[in-house]
Amino acid sequence: MFGSxxxxxxxxxxxxxxLAVFVVFALEGALVGKVLPARTLFVAAVVAVGVEAVAVLPVFAxxxxxATVGQSAIFAAVRRFDVDPTSLPLVPVGDGGLDGAGRWFDRWGLPAVAASNAVPGTRGWLAVPTANASSVSAPRFAAASLVGSAAYVGALAAIGVAVALGFGGALGLLGAEALATLAAL
Incomplete structure (x- = not known):
């Protein structure tokens, strides 16, 4: 399954x-389900571009x-148009998850938005309760979302670089002939 x-x-x-990374992360940020696992795509992109910071930076950005655009879109849709994303079958967040996220936001405020975005499994959940039950402005929400997403993606980048270096080290052990065969594929 992981291979496919x-x-x-x-x-x-x-x-x-x-662009593919942007679209998948925007969809993930908008809570519309997993078209393709964003983590897999990101790590694969880092492996594909290499470990140099100049190559990884556009993928990171x-x-x-x-993710920030997707979460901001959900925030705006809930705030301005009274959209209930949890009523859609594509959104994997139930009422219980929203209640817990709402309590977390009530207790910690905008830092909870950043923290939840840095944790897999809770990313984006605070967009709905923040838009529904607070006076937080859209730019402040987007800034908190950006900080948490940067931490999350930074951790993924470290994993991607480690995987890329691991592949490079393993391929180096194979020798020049094996590398030429793999390059021909």
Missing amino acids: HAATALALVDSYGA AAVIG
């Missing part, structure tokens, strides 16, 4: 580059900005 996701992720990155 990784192959699809690499194909998307090969064809569309950082696309993921952080995509």
Whole structure:
């Protein structure tokens, strides 16, 4: 199962580059479900572009900005149009999750938005209760979302670099002939 996701992720990155990362993270941020696991796509993108900071930076920026745009879209939809994203079957957040997220926001405020975005599994959940039950402005929400998403994506980048270096080290052990064979594939 992981192999097919990784192959699809690499194909998307090969064809569309950082744009594919942006779209998948925006969809994840907007809570519309997992079209493709964002973590797999990001790590595959880092492995594909290499470990140099200049190569990883556009992928990093696309993921952080995509997640922030998606979460800001949900925030705006709830605040301005009274949309209930949990009524959609694509949104994997139930009422219990929203109640817990709302209590977390009530206790900690905007730092809870940043913290929840840095933790897999809770990313984006605070967009709905924050929009419903607070006077937080959209720019302040977006800033908190951006901080948490940057921490999350930074951790993913470290994993991607470790995987890329691991592949490089393993391929180096194979020798030049094996590398030429793999390159021909």
